[in-house]
Amino acid sequence: xxxxxxxxxxxxxxxxxxxxxxxxxxxxxxxxxxxxxxxxxxxxxxxxxxxxxxxxxxxxxxxxxxxxxxxxxxxxxxxxxxxxxxxxxxxxxxxxxxxxxxxxxxxxxxxxxxxxxxxxxxxxxxxxxxxxxxxxxxxxxxxxxxxxxxxxxxxxxxxxxxxxxxxxxxxxxxxxxxxxxxxxxxxxxxxxxxxxxxxxxxxxxxxxxxxxxxxxxxxxxxxxxxxxxxxxxxxxxxxxxxxxxxxxxxxxxxxxxxxxxxxxxxxxxxxxxxx
Amino acid sequence: xxxxxxxxxxxxxxxxxxxxxxxxxxxxxxxxxxxxxxxxxxxxxxxxxxxxxxxxxxxxxxxxxxxxxxxxxxxxxxxxxxxxxxxxxxxxxxxxxxxxxxxxxxxxxxxxxxxxxxxxxxxxxxxxxxxxxxxxxxxxxxxxxxxxxxxxxxxxxxxxxxxxxxxxxxxxxxxxxxxxxxxxxxxxxxxxxxxxxxxxxxxxxxxxxxxxxxxxxxxxxxxxxxxxxxxxxxxxxxxxxxxxxxxxxxxxxxxxxxxxxxxxxxxxxxxxxxxxxxxxxxxxxxxxxxxxxxxxxxxxxx
Numbered sequence: 374x375x376x377x378x379x380x381x382x383x384x385x386x387x388x389x390x391x392x393x394x395x396x397x398x399x400x401x402x403x404x405x406x407x408x409x410x411x412x413x414x415x416x417x418x419x420x421x422x423x424x425x426x427x428x429x430x431x432x433x434x435x436x437x438x439x440x441x442x443x444x445x446x447x448x449x450x451x452x453x454x455x456x457x458x459x460x461x462x463x464x465x466x467x468x469x470x471x472x473x474x475x476x477x478x479x480x481x482x483x484x485x486x487x488x489x490x491x492x493x494x495x496x497x498x499x500x501x502x503x504x505x506x507x508x509x510x511x512x513x514x515x516x517x518x519x520x521x522x523x524x525x526x527x528x529x530x531x532x533x534x535x536x537x538x539x540x541x542x543x544x545x546x547x548x549x550x551x552x553x554x555x556x557x558x559x560x561x562x563x564x565x566x567x568x569x570x571x572x573x574x575x576x577x578x579x580x581x582x583x584x585x586x587x588x589x590x591x592x593x594x595x596x597x598x599x600x601x602x603x604x605x606x607x608x609x610x611x612x613x614x615x616x617x618x619x620x621x622x623x624x625x626x627x628x629x630x631x632x633x634x635x636x637x638x639x640x641x642x643x644x645x646x647x648x
Numbered sequence: 649x650x651x652x653x654x655x656x657x658x659x660x661x662x663x664x665x666x667x668x669x670x671x672x673x674x675x676x677x678x679x680x681x682x683x684x685x686x687x688x689x690x691x692x693x694x695x696x697x698x699x700x701x702x703x704x705x706x707x708x709x710x711x712x713x714x715x716x717x718x719x720x721x722x723x724x725x726x727x728x729x730x731x732x733x734x735x736x737x738x739x740x741x742x743x744x745x746x747x748x749x750x751x752x753x754x755x756x757x758x759x760x761x762x763x764x765x766x767x768x769x770x771x772x773x774x775x776x777x778x779x780x781x782x783x784x785x786x787x788x789x790x791x792x793x794x795x796x797x798x799x800x801x802x803x804x805x806x807x808x809x810x811x812x813x814x815x816x817x818x819x820x821x822x823x824x825x826x827x828x829x830x831x832x833x834x835x836x837x838x839x840x841x842x843x844x845x846x847x848x849x850x851x852x853x854x855x856x857x858x859x860x861x862x863x864x865x866x867x868x869x870x871x872x873x874x875x876x877x878x879x880x881x882x883x884x885x886x887x888x889x890x891x892x893x894x895x896x897x898x899x900x901x902x903x904x905x906x907x908x909x910x911x912x913x914x915x916x917x918x919x920x921x922x923x924x925x926x927x928x929x930x931x932x933x934x935x936x937x938x939x940x941x942x943x944x945x946x947x948x949x950x
Contacts, residue, residue, distance in 0.1 A: 382754050402784065465667055474664030474666070493907075528949070576771060580772075580775075627771050631768070
């Protein structure tokens with residue numbers, strides 16, 4: 374019995390390792406290619422280790438891709454969206470999880486309903502509206518419309534419901550008002566879910582391509598994803614290693630955050646299901 | 649008296665309303681109002697850069713939309729893509745989830761390592777994935793080089809020039825990106841199944857495959873419903889994968905045209921806001937129908 378179980382486990386490890394190679398090979402290739410010269414890339418596409426390596430891909434990032442500017446722009450957008458969401462989502466989640474007010478359940482039901490509406494429905498009308506407001510080619514077109522998001526409210530609400538009511542009642546008896554309870558009790562006790570939302574929101578904005586493509590016209594405002602795509606569709610062949618290096622550096626920040634905070638990432642994606 | 653009660657309730661509820669107000673304002677300004685604007689636009693001939701030509705045209709946009717061969721072509725393309733994507737991703741994810749589940753009471757560190765590694769494609773951007781996997785699947789990329797060497801292919805294929813291959817290849821690439829997250833979601837479901845269920849069956853001498861399909865699989869329904877609903881909503885709105893490859897053209901023979909790419913090209917290249925808005929409504933209605941069908945079918949299987 375035990376031996377059979379061990380055999381099964383060994384087999385599982387073997388299959389998982391094969392899957393692992395398929396999963397990670399593109400990343401290995403990406404990193405290795407970023408150190409190759411154009412002729413190495415052209416003549417030996419499946420070569421794994423660049424001999425000799427070159428750093429021209431990475432120096433080209435500053436010259437041809439202007440990667441620092443792309444980073445700065447993306448951080449402005451993704452950072453603003455994340456901060457706004459942390460604040461407004463947690464306020465709404467607190468109200469829905471712990472406060473009583475007439476119409477609360479109806480409101481929450483309605484919010485759930487909005488989750489079913491496909492985003493494409495709003496795409497053209499919102500673009501038209503923001504165009505008339507003169508928001509095209511401004512960061513606010515990417516920041517303000519997503520300052521509060523129900524999906525995050527939903528995750529935060531689930532978490533906050535687990536905070537014991539007694540803690541809140543005790544504070545209330547001591548004369549604390551709801552804003553005080555929010556800032557002194559709810560926020561400190563919700564750090565794990567706040568971290569999850571921060572990661573999800575930041576990553577979403579960092580990896581977003583559609584939004585920047587719609588609203589950012591001038592190259593000096595482009596984000597990492599948009600900048601890389603524009604670069605890839607315009608580069609002459611001798612700069613192809615710069616594209617590889619660009620792929621590496623725009624993936625790296627998210628990957629590093631993931632490595633440190635993976636338990637929050639995975640929780641964010643697994644906590645949800647339709648019951 | 650009643651009035652007094654009411655005012656008292658309102659006063660006590662003051663902060664609740666204030667805290668949810670931002671969402672309500674956001675919804676009204678960035679969802680409800682655009683929706684209203686969008687409905688109006690579907691009855692207009694409205695060119696964004698020539699607004700003076702705006703004209704009420706009744707249901708003409710709707711009629712044009714429902715009879716637009718390219719729009720239907722784009723829908724067929726995405727269905728072709730999703731049929732492959734959904735099947736492939738789901739079964740790979742199911743297998744990976746089960747393997748991860750098998751090792752979950754073994755070495756903790758290896759378990760965590762595999763879970764994290766399979767998760768990495770999910771956090772990579774679509775642009776990067778398309779560029780890197782586009783290279784890997786290119787005519788002289790590693791995959792085709794091997795296939796030619798092993799005589800499976802007689803010569804390398806430029807898949808993004810072969811209409812029939814475009815959607816399957818994109819489906820496989822998107823699968824590579826998504827199977828890990830689906831596996832992790834399914835694994836979460838497997839973790840909640842009481843071990844007594846599977847142990848009891850094992851003691852009764854049930855085969856491994858029987859245990860999986862008869863006991864574990866049916867209990868994953870909440871996770872499966874979640875994955876399939878997300879597929880229905882997200883998959884039909886594919887954009888970046890095809891845009892990165894073909895721009896607004898949709899590729900050779902428009903085999904890479906998706907509905908959202910078509911809406912984008914009508915709205916952002918031709919500035920036909922009335923027409924593109926109508927196509928957005930038609931697509932949304934189809935997505936909602938697909939979602940409802942998914943929920944119905946999967947929930948009746950209980």
